[in-house]
Amino acid sequence: MNLPAEQTGDFIPWEDADAKPIIRFQGVTKKFGDFTAIDNLSLDIYEREFFALLGPSGCGKTTLMRMLAGFETPTSGEIMLDGQNIAPVPPNKRPVNMMFQSYALFPHLTLADNIAFGLKRSDMPKSEIAGRVDEMLSLVQLSKFGSRKPHQISGGQRQRVALARALAKSPKLLLLDEPLAALDKKLREETQFELMDIQEKLGTTFVIVTHDQEEAMTVASRVAVMDHGQLVQVATPEQIYEFPNSRYVADFIGDVNLIEGAAKSVTKDAAVISWAEGLPDINAAAPEGLAKGDNCCFAIRPEKVSISAEKPTDAANALPGKVLDIGYLGNMSTYHVELGNGQIIKAQVANQRRLSRRAYTWDDQVWVSFTATAGLVLSA
Amino acid sequence: MSRRFSWFNATSLTLGFVFLYLPILILVAYSFNQSKLVTVWAGFSTKWYGELFQNQAFMDAAIVTLKVAVVSSTIATILGTMAAYVLVRLGRFKGRTLFSGMIYAPLVVPDVIVGLSLLLLFISLGMGRGVTTIVLAHATFSMCYVSVVVSSRLVSFDQSLEEAALDLGCTPWDAFRSVTLPIIAPAVISGWLLAFTLSLDDLVIASFVSGPSATTLPMKIFSQVRLGLSPEINALSTIMIAIVTVGVVSSSLLNKRATVRRLRQEQDALKQS
């Protein structure tokens, strides 16, 4: 299911067998007492990647990141940076910098001194430090604010200072722990694009932690979806969205209709899934390994479901139901259609017309339809 | 919550304060008494203050006291800050509860016991009693107060600041010196002032551990008073009250101002973000 190159750019080192990862987790386990926060995890991250760790709160994202920064040591397994095991290297000796969720700006220092803090402790000559600080301040568009203290600037500006401080030493790897969580939605979206620009400009490898799936999809070259200290799927945002490998990922990323059923017949590339008595079977593409009689789950995104008053004649799948609810989102509307057995299917329709001319309303009898390849059969 | 004025509240407040401060006020007033007789008011005068400064024995005692206070409070501040740091930072280690309990214990153990046990210690170590032993004794008990003040600040200290310092290339000691210490400085200074005043104030422990070569002001006053009250003693006590008051008040102001400023900055931060 590899996507064509134009969708991921030409940057796909993870598909190149010769590429050397900058970070390699090898069977890493981290326990806090009896509690396993990271469970036998293996992962490769490549140079210049913008890699996102995505998962619900408490799944171990921060722990993974803190092991890279050197604040936690793995209970077992190895973490390699540039082919070197970094377990014995203390945080202050790692070519890795971290941007903290709380920003952790030093309140007693000016912004310029905050940014210079790491440089003064590196082997950069004193004479070059001021120039580097100016460069970083202008990178994050705060040139005029160098002499202010952290409490004299806004939250968005603090976020940018934290970024500048973490980037000042030109680390091989930048870790960002929920960097945008404290910003409001609009600022967050702007900052996401700024982050991408900066990452592209500097070519530094970024690893970002987030529990916001939209954020991960927007910024990342690859996304790792985590659950209970394990990786569920690691892939590009497009692959994660279009080809989730499990119910968990499909459900976690974006909105999805999940229909439980069983495979009634399976051929090389088509499966028929029976799922409710008295309702038509679902025709879908067959995934590898699906056998007749298997329990499975059909997943389809709301925007891939069409809605019509008459039964469509050409659709591979058409199911009758009635409109239960309409969610108006401005640019589109989500119709909740209840089928005969009580299953609710969400269909998302772009609002090309004004509201007054909406085609369907509450309690209307409608048909939901989709093609055979619009959805995905998941066995797990 | 309504806090209305009532006669009951007013009376209890007045009685309480009179009970606390009347003796002190009387002492201060009589230090300005013209008469040699402590109990007879004969008009205002500052002559006893003048005579006080002529009294070599008092001046020697004052110098001993200041020396002891400065050195012991400095030792106490260093040790107390270290203890507070470890107890707050190391998280759960074996025996942590025991240690933190033990650090508070000297706050409630009677001075007589502390003095006696230190005396026994010094004797068994074969140490000659004098300024050194008083300094050690004062550092020991005032260190507990310092660690209480400093640890209450450290509890609200954002640990990620230190981690950020390590991340940016500091050794743990450098991180403490250049990030933690400047930020908790108001609490450390206020701990020092507290230790300083406690040392100025102490009679019991100093009496146990001092030898003939070293007499502190409280010891001097106490021995003089047994020979009879004198207006000079009143004057001396008044000066000590003034110093202690300044110490305690500035210690608590320092702490309160730092807290208020921190809260205000946090509020600003919330408003702006």
Ligand SMILES: Nc1ncnc2c1ncn2[C@@H]1O[C@H](COP(=O)(O)OP(=O)(O)O)[C@@H](O)[C@H]1O
């Ligand atoms: N120092 C620690 N001691 C004990 N448990 C911890 C510690 N740090 C993290 N945990 C636990 O490990 C789990 C994962 O934490 P974390 O990595 O912070 O999750 P996330 O960042 O994904 O929300 C949580 O259940 C948390 O309670």
Ligand SMILES: [Mg+2]
């Ligand atoms: Mg976290």
